[in-house]
Amino acid sequence: MNSTTSAVDDGADEATVEAASPSRPRATSPAKRLEEEGEIAADYLEELLDIADLDGDIDIDVENGRASVAIVADEAGTHALKRLVGREGEVLEALQELTRLAVQAQTGDRTRLLLDVAGHRTGKRTVLESLAADVVARVSASGQAERLEPMSAFERKVVHDAVAALGLTSESEGQEPERRVVVLPTPIAGETGADDADGAVDDTEDGAAQ
Template sequence: MTAEDLKTPTGASVDELEHEGDVAADFLEELLDIADIDGDLNLDVRQGRAYVSVEAEGDGVSVLSAPDTVQALQELTRLAVQSKTGAFSRLILDIGGSRDTRRRQLETLVDAAMAKLDAGSTQASLPAMSSYERKLVHDIVSDRGLVSESYGEGADRHTVVSRG
């Protein structure tokens, strides 16, 4: 058995995730060409997922790096990968550092929730967000010594923070 054959926590091999990243990069390169946006793509495998980062220059990146736009492009890219490979994709798309920016925003939301708890609330609800964002929130909350749980279904799924 080679290192490439090893399964990641999501059950996919590193080779499978690298192939997923390659398919995603091909799709995104065509999309950037259509939009006439110059950019470099970087591929990685992180935490059992293909991770595609787009570093673009000029005004195009500011438009593409808005959280809702990144989410929509990520879903389109996942569908393109699924169409090509026949397998469900959980790839993560980052455009112009959008993931780091979103993490900082989520940290601010958790800090506000902590302030509510410090002021006497027993729990604080955060807005609905994607599964990836909820995972980040759970990690941030845990790092701050608090407890979090997700509630709701579909687009209404949100995280509630408490002291435990």
């Protein structure tokens, strides 16, 4: 398995996770801390790929103030990697949480690291941005708010960002797993969104960025 790394200035217990990665000196600047998070995550995921006998390269980046790690492969390898995604992305969500635990075990800090496997989130982002554009067009024409189907925190963040970029406001309502985005006919004024439970941008009910 090969690993490629680039950084720019979104079942195991903690004992198992901590044992998987040796401790390392704490980084100081925010940029260095995010780079460190990505490197720790890459080490953890490389070991996991070896155990699962899967091939893949690991790309590290920093996006929107969070470490971003992606496991990628060629066409044949991508098909195999989809085992780490699951039918609806549920395996990917669980793997992301395990990876965050691995990072937290080494840094001592909660992380908002975002993990993608086989381009799943990238493809989902494209679909959601198209959906947001369609909803914004309908809401702008009708002047009526529109409620979307329940989504994960990552999906809601993508929709919130897309709606804001198109000039309208949005919020989230409901409780997990039925939490959903509501697109409002109100023109955007200033910043919208707030941290959801996993650090993704969501509405003000969740406290005050994926």
